[in-house]
Amino acid sequence: MARISSSELGNKPIGKLLIKQSVPASIGILVMSINILVDTIFVGNWIGSIAIAAINVVLPVSFFIAALGMAIGIGGSSIISRALGADMDEKALRTFGNQISITLLVTISMVIIGLVFINQLIPAFGGKGDIFEPAKIYYRIVLYGVPILALAMMGNTVIRAEGKPKFAMVAMIIPSVGNLIMDYVFIHILDWGMEGAAWATTGSYVLCLGYILWFFMSKNSELKVKWEHFKLKLNILREIGALGFVTLSRQAVVSVTYLLLNNILFELGGESSVTTYAIIARMLMFALFPVLGVTQGFLPIAGYNYGAEQYGRVRESINKAIGYAAGVALLVFVCIMLFSTEIVSVFTKDEAVIASTPSAMRWVFAAVPIIALQLIGSAYFQAIGKAVPALLLTLTRQGFFFIPLILILPKFYGELGVWISFPLADLISTIVTGYFLNREIKNTLVETESAS
Template identity: 30%
Template sequence: MNTKDHELMGRMKISKAVATMAIPSVISSLVTVVYNMADTFFVGQTGDPLQVAAVSLTNPIFILFMAFANMFGMGGSAVASIALGGQDQKRMRQVSAFITYASLAVGILFAGALLGFMQPILTVFGANKETYAFAKGYVFHISYGAPFIIWSASASFVVRAEGASREAMIGSMIGTIANIVLDPVLISGFHLGAAGAAVATTLGNILASIYYLWYFIKKSSNFSISLKYFTCRDGIFSGICSCGLPTAIFSTLMSVSTIVLNQILVAYGNAPVAAIGIVFKANMFITFLQMGLANGVQPLLGYNFGSGDRERFQKIAAYTRKCCVIIGVLATLLFFVFRRPIIGLFIQDEEVIYYGVKMLIAYMLSGPVIGILFMNMNCMQSVGKAFWATLLSVLRQGLLLIPLLFILNALGGLNGVIYGQALTDYIAVFLSAVLWRKCKTYNSARKS
């Protein structure tokens, strides 16, 4: 690690260090938002609510891809950051090699499962006779892109761990720009519809993967994807998977809860299903702004914990939480004011817009505070308390949300079920504050 990196991680003014690391991460997150919005947006321009509903129904598959990408990426970033703080270059190379080959292996398994069991999977996801053909076309083309989707996403986290936020941002932008350019060409130009969106997504991730391959081979002095560094021993497998497990469980349970929600909504028709798909993508802007900020400072947290500078660790965490709240409030207000135009951007169908506006208001309620949850979870992971962060993930997307969806549906029908996520978020934020306070107390007691 060079002197410049030491200055950034360990000595630079807190606000400047956070800005240096977080701004590229936030941009990358917004690029991810645009990337995820692109498919729904361009499919929506066909004016066909059924195709929009089909893309919404298949969203859990992409979320599952991200579950493993986040586990390898966030876990690898945490382990690599600590190794960077301890100047252990061999361990950093083992991390990059592990996340590369583990991502490819999991992606191939996903592709095989989706191609072999497509019909029962889509039936479980809520596809009906009106949406099945569109959903099948999308899933077919997204399935063979699984290895590239998972690896390019996980690689972006690990690249950021050595302070290369700009390079990580470039990789994300390559995939996103390619997807945005290809979407209208394939969806409308070649009349592929929803299937064209999947082809564009796969091609975009292949290009991003090529960039990260170049970065690891030619650019990075700390990382390597050589097979000689691949190992599951020496705490590499357990360290990466345990640190990244909270985020992976969060994404997996998000997929499950999305399936449950789609199953509930499809009883009210295809329009609410199409609307919730648009709302998920639109609300990502508020969520990912804060998630990008929290993820951006993770290498700073890991480095300072690894180097033993607990005071700087706490100052970075406190400053970033304040930034998350400010950004969350401003973004939520913006979305509330322009709620109808935002939904109308995706599709000009009055029934879908009607449901979409109601749902967006409900989902925005937790926007001002959700960043606190992400920060507290990242802090726990950075100090090796992955179990507590995992517990929060399980509660937020599983043990709390799924039962609440059924309860609120029984009590208030469609008007009740749409508030399940916001209610769950507030409970999770409160619990995260309690658990992180206990975690700080425990670490202080050990230090003394």
């Protein structure tokens, strides 16, 4: 992946920059999404539809742990980047050492708690009825790999902070490919069932961390930590926590929505409804990868030009990013509307699931063409360093609107109420984001540009 110098961000055409920045980000997201998608297909066809539901029950735990590692990584990486840029190598090393220490302390504690309360936590996350036993098997094995996952997520962001995006992208590809190979061996050939699926997932974490450890121990990395760097420093931990809070909050809300949806759907339609949501959730991760890639590509362009006070280029980057993302989202929408039945049939042979899922999937994706505005709008505030509005707008869809909707609408419309909550939350959050983005453009970009 070619790196883009800061001067190019301020001089080259916005359209070309967006494409050049978005493609690498999209590749990383695509590889991870394909892994999740194919993994679900393997599990559904080789173990059964209940296995898909069981894995979906455990996902909130995995998501939250991954978010924890990512939050510590993003918070520390910001410090490391600035420290390296200012030739403060010792601060960079101590920050990295503190990241490793706090990640291990927190995640090992969570593993112990998770294993002690396993029989209470799985039903709480929606693992009831026939889902309980396979979810318990998967949960226990995956939990062993939680510290490894968190360290891998944290390490990946630090690699990016060192300016080594190629290595960071490879670190995302290795576990994805490894997981699929191990799925085939453990489930299809050795017939280990849920245990095979769980060990394949945990094994993929080990592969990822192994590659990341190799990177930091090789000459490719500038960060060569010593034992003294692992000693926790309160001022560093505070700075890591403050900078990583936005990421942790966003992912924590995602985990909460999984928890609520699994429980609500189980009460409304049993195991098949949980399986339906599991399939739709995988498609959301996979189908929207290019939209998320455009969002990631937009961030450095907007941030650089805002800092350089080139407000005309900032507005152009907003408009083009929304246009590109909306175009891709519209294509996704059309494909889902036309081929939802064929898509579902790839995941499972369960006739009840195949009959009910296409309609639900169409409802969930109904407002996808407009989400570009919400994603780019919230990303803009993050790019210019306004953490509070970035956090609030990021949480509008999942936290402020979606959760209340799924708690209220099913009481009146049953399972349909769950599915229509998705487009309603998308619509309302897009309107809110559009209002604040438009106000910010007028008050900051247009007026400041006119005054100068």
